[in-house]
Amino acid sequence: MKAAVLQMTGGIDPAANAQTLVAAVHDAAAAGARMLFTPEMSNLIDRDRARAGEAIVAEQADPVLAAVREAARAAGLWVHIGSLAVRRGDGRLANRGFVIDAAGELVARYDKLHLFDVDLPSGESWRESAAYAPGETAQVVATPMGVLGLSICYDLRFAALYAALSEAGAQVLAVPAAFTRPTGAAHWQVLLRARAIESAAWVIAAAQTGVHADGRATYGHSLVVDPWGEVVLDMGGAPGLAFVDIDDARTVDVRARIPVLAHRRAIPVVAPVLAR
Structure with a gap:
């Protein structure tokens, strides 16, 4: 199955971001892709919380989601929107991913579990939890890719999530992101390859890239990694659309060679009791 991966430099204007996404849907379908993958925060990249708050609405009212659903329906293409910033019913925000089928229907949604609260040596400081609420559950969904x-994004650092997803039957892992440049250069590829190897699964990681209108810089290098851990696509630093074939036979072969899923065991941890 041919997958399309969008690497973009999202900005502070949701309407402009929607145009980028809709164009990618139609271009992906025209090239024969069955499914398009987009980055984290595809509707809005804006570190000015007050300004961003004016543009973030409930998913039912989000114009970017509506535009992509209509484009998916018109093109007959499945779309994984890596995430959108949306407002929850309780007024807090969610970093929420969506899977849209070829009829434009929402078939899955996922709220980011692990929020990015870090102080980097570069001087960058991020407190995602100051505005966003974490999700509560993981999610798998049947798609043309498997x-x-x-x-x-930050979920990538928590291997237990991917173990749970592969235990639930995941053959492909989506890791949309807006990685910072320092953490991207240090950890992006090695973590994605590790998640693919330990789960014997394909990994598709669509990323934001470049210098954004709000002043932040993201790493890019959208990757696709096969179940053996080989990088089959690296989009570098430029925005654009790329294509890759996701071959289920590769997954079957790798899982037969090294059946890591069958060999997983629950491991109790025992603390030593020291004599007094």
């Missing part, structure tokens, strides 16, 4: 396990 059973897809959903995650978002």
